[in-house]
Each structure stands twice: as structure tokens, then as C-alpha cells.
Amino acid sequence: MDFEFTSEQQLLQDSLRRYVDKAYSFEARTALLAADKNGSAENWGIFADNGWLMAALPEAYGGLGGSLVDTVIIAQELGRGLVLEPFLGCGVLAAQTLLGAASEAQKVRLLPQVADGSYRVALAYSEPGSRGMPEPVALQAERTGDGYRLAGRKSLVLGAPGADAFIVSAQIPKTPGVSLFLVEADCAGLECQTLPLHDGSWVQELQFDGVEVAADALLGEAGQGLPGLRQGLANGIVALCAELIGAMEKTLEVTADYLKVRQQFGVPIGSFQTLQHRLADMAAELELARSSLHVALASMANDEEATRYKTVSGSKMLICRAARFVCGQGIQLHGGIGMTEEYLVGHYYKRAVVADVLLGSSDGHEAACAAALQAELRA
């Protein structure tokens, strides 16, 4: 095990930090929020040009052949700046699900376009009844003469506004298991409602009313989509956790600075032991969360499937709860100013609240961990 960056990893982090410092000052971000949904096309071009969208894809499909560690380095820096471009939704969730679930021919055709940013795909898997978990899937894909007809609903689709296509999880009648389809965003019968999230980003709710797709829209084999979906989700969860580590880092830095300049009773409020100890607790929470991210990375690299997903669920629960605590206390230690929309720290808390809901809540993952433990103990 090695906790230090290699020189390549350091270069990657440096390039991300330069981008975030330049493109995501608080003022620049506020302007982006007002101008467009989910960042700008210009910024997305920078993502593609710098290779951040292809970092963790294999070279055979137009990627750079990196690993989840590269994804984590990117996501963590994006989290420091509360970056709005849909790296998580399109660059990780959809790309890694395609990698895990598509046939060889589909990967060769689709992934290079995903890797260079020219084809934007979003992952539509969650439903009101599954709450961010890959199952159960209610959306139906009925076989027709030469394809499938999709009917149902997908909620909270990350990176959907502006996406060219969606990966849609579905149930084919009489075929056990989950099937995945690639559905073009502009096809008939698909209604996309764009909805704002608390953190200023946008998602879509998708309503499928008899959407007809051709047989080759099926990704991989019928009923065999779950392992690929879970693989994509696990990568996405780890990226989201890394993003929150970045958000917590920045919250701590901003809060520690504020405690040194804000004066009350004639002294900086950082001289009060109550506030010092709270900040120390926030720092300990962050570092334990960072270690939990390392646990997830180690498990993704080394463990078999059941253990991997249990560990990733454990990290999602621990890190999301840590982020709500750290970012919430960031507001608390700032006092009134922390409540204002014009001040940075409240926006980190908003992201933490949204992140807890995304990709399955803390409670949902706690239950998944518990179920996995029960299965271990039964064996």
C-alpha cells in the first residue's frame, strides 16, 4: 500500500487544481449557475482536452488506461471547487457502466466518443421505488417484433440535461435479471423534465411512454446487466465520496481562516476552546472519511464482488454522514454569515445534503451493509 502520489498522479492533481482555481472562484461559479445548467460547454471541452474524461478508461477504447485512483484524484479536486460539469454523471457513472455492461462491439463503437467528450451519456437507473439502489427495477422493456418498447419512470438522472443518450435499466418480461438499454435522448415517447437540485446543479426525471428502441439498443445480454450496472455505480460512489473529501477539505480551510479573523469580545473567536475543539473534531471526521475512501479503493482493487460492494456501501454511508457533519459545522462556526447565499460555506453543505441522497442514501447503504453482513454470518 502506498499513500503518496506518483509523479503522474501529482501532475494530474496539479492540473485539476489550476483549472478549479481559475474557473471556479466563488464569483465565477455564481455566474455559471446563473448562465446555464450544469456548467458550460467550454468547460466540458477543457475536461475532454485534458483527458479527464478518458483517464480511467482502457487504452483499447480510446482511454488513457488509468484506474479508479485517477478518478478519485479528479473528483476530489472538483469537489473542492463545487464544480458543476457532470463529471460524475457522464464521466464516471455512464462511462464505467458502459465499460462493465456493453458488448465488445458496443464498447469499441461508443467508448471512444465518450472518452473524447463528443458523445455525452447519462445513467438512468434510479426509480422512486429503488432510491438510488440498482434494484428493484420497475421500468418494463417489452419485446416487440424487432426491438423493445420501454415503459416506466427514472428519477434523479445525473448529467441528463444536454446528454445525447441514456443508459436505462429495465426489466424484460419473462427474462430474470436486469437489462440495460442505450436510448437516444431525442427518441419519441421520452419525456424529460429538468429539475433543479439544492446545490445548483440540474437533473432530469425521465418518463418512458412506450419508447420504441431497436434490438441493438440492448447493452450486452438480456437479463445480464446487473454486474455492469453495479460496477458503474461502485465507481460512481467512490468518485462521489472523493468529491466530498474535497468539499470537506475546503470547508475546513475556509472555517479555520474565518476563526482567525472574526473578532468577538475583543479577540479572534479561534481563541475559544469550544470552537478549537469543534474544528479538531471536524478535522478528525475528515481524516477518518479519507481513510474510508482508501478502504473503498483498496477493496475495489483487491476484493471479490460481494466484499467490494459491501465495503463501498460502508464508505458511502460513513463519508456522506461525515460530510454533512463537517459542512454543517462549517456553517455553525461561521455564525450568521454562514447562512447567506452570498457566502461560500453554505454551498458546501448543500452539496453534502444532495450527495447523501445521490446513488443511495446513507441509510440505504447502511441497510445494504447490514444485509451483506447477515449473509456472511449465515454462511
Added chain:
Amino acid sequence: MDFRPDASLEVFRQEVRQFLRDQVPADLKGQQRCTRSPREQIMRWQKLLNERGWGAPYWPKEHGGTGWTVPQILVFDDECSLAGTPTQDGFVHKMLGPVLNAFATPDQKAEHLPAVFNGERLWCQGFSEPGAGSDLASLRTRAERDGDCYVVNGQKIWTSYAHHADWIFLLVRTDPQVKKQAGISFLLVDMRTPGITVRPIRSIDDAHHLNETFFDNVRVPVGNLIGSEGQGWSITKFLLNNEHATTADLPELKRYMRELRLIGTTLQVAGKPLFERPEFALKLARLEAELQAIEMLVQRVARLDEQQNPASHTLGSMLKIRATELQQRMTEAQIEALGDYGAIAYAHPHEADPQQPFPLQALARGISNDMFLRRASTIYGGTSEVQRGIIAKMLFQL
């Protein structure tokens, strides 16, 4: 950054496992490890380790130690805990030993080090006093020079295992005139010296670990001074900052998790194993995720310790706060998992079996003792509140 496992560490683990399997007699294995084993067992275990060339597992090679890396040390501790071996004398191996290696004269080393390796001399630590806890530098035990001796007068408290110890390392005030830190010296004292009285303090875990130790005109040869007069405080800081990764007591945390799982599979509630109850399984899930994070944090701190990176101090403080809180939560979870039997005061594992066995005692005995004892974890070695102050000061310059 790379999280693939280290193959050489796995080879080392097998080597330790083989030693434990083939060369350690059965009566030195399979014991509940608690904080400290009985004196005779510590001595036998130390001899056995020394014969294997592992007499000082935490020390570098140039001082006769194994020269193991910190990850190797963690593996060694982990395997010993799994096998249930006795503990070593932590006071000398982790605290005094590094001080002797760094500050002692050749004569002092010749006097004390052989006894460390062959296990014939056990140590205790004389730091805290009734009026000097977190504010250790305000200690008042006096050592006044009289010819070639210091005459020591005063009282130490919380002297763990003083009743089993042959020698004590002691902080004393040699100069009351200077700034409080500057007047402190570091003395080694033979516990058989006339004028020393040890009185037991029974703690809430129903055991005798703690003592008050009184010094009444105790004559200590000046040759027993470590370093120079007034250097005691900087030696103490060296001693306390020597290593941070093992403050988590990780093998104990892992043992608590094994025991919780065992309770969960052994006990039945409403006709089903306890682990089928959602409230138990959810709690186990939370504890396991946190334990894994602590385990990884230990590795990070270990790496920083190895690089002598000063960041190990603050990260070590965070580890100490969170790991000791987890010790408390896990042992409390064990009590709760025992159901009605969580309230029973079983006899301490070091005491004789009761005439009529208590119900469930094979599973439950010792758990409450550990749980009550763990209240001390957030106090000793710098309270959690002191650690928070260190973090605020060193990490945030507050």
C-alpha cells in the same frame, strides 16, 4: 497512490504465524489479552521471543531490535492478538526502551538492556501525580542532591502495574527555581529501594491495575539519572512522540469485532440468531465501516511515523481520539448484545472461577471488565480533550 497488497508483508505474516503455531506452547496461547498479562506470563513470553531473535520487536536493528517496518509491527501485533499470546511489557518496549537507546550512557545500557531482552525486569511509569494530570509539568515530587544520591520525596498516582514492577522510570523536580518544564529530570529507580510504598487503587473494571506510589526519603544513585538534570521534559516529549500508530490498540478493536460477531451468531432472540435482528446488524455495519477506516488510518499514521513526518503528530491525535471512542462504543455494543446477561457482574477473568458457574460465562466473562476499563482509553496518553487542543494548535495554528 496504490492500494494493491504488499506481497512481502504476506510472507512476513506467514513467518510470524508459523512461529506462533510451532514454537509457542499451548498454555501461552488462546488467552483473552486485556491490557496486560500476569507477570509470570509476560516473562515467559519475553524469553521465548528473545530466543527467536524477536526480543525487541519495536526497536531498530542498531539497538538489538528486529528492525521491522511499522506495517510489519502491525502484522506482528495482529497475529499475536489472534493467537492470544501474553502481552509484552509495553512500558519498557514502547516508552522507556527508545529513551534508553537515545539518551542512556553505556553503563546504563549495560545495566538495563539485557534485562529487557531476557524478560527478567518489569517496569512501571511514574509520571502522573494527584496535582499533575494533563498539566504534567506542574509535578512536585522532589529529588534533592545529597552526595552521590538524589533523595526523592513525593507521590505518584495511576502507576499501572507498580505492584508487578521491578523498576520505575520517574519524573522528578530537581530545580524548583526555574520555569516548571526546565526543572524536571528523568530518574530510574529500583522498586526495592527503602522508602517506596505501593498502595492499590481498585478501578471500575473490578481489577487492580492502578496504584498510588509514595516516595519517602528514597535514595537513588545519581548514576540513575537519564540525560542531564533538567532534561526530563524534553525526554518526555521524545517518549510520548515516539510512535503514534499503535495508540489505536488496533488488535484489540479487531478482537472486539470478532467477539461481537460471535455473540451475534451464538445468542438467539425470538428463536433466531441475534444477527438476524436489524438493530444488531445495522449497528454491526456502522462499527465495521468505522473499524476499517481506523485500520486504514493506522496504516497512514504508521507511514508518517516511519518517514518521521511531523504530520504524524496531528494525525496521530485524531487517530487516538477516534480509535479510543470506537473502543468504548464497541465494548458497549457487546454489553447490549448480551441481552439480560449484559447486566451481570461476572468474575474478572484473572480471578478464580465461581463455585457455581454463572450462566453464559464462557461467552460473557471479561466483556464488562473491558468495557469499564475502556473508559480510561480516552483519558490516558493525553485525554481526548488534550488531543483536540494539540490538533487546533498544530494543524490550524489556533
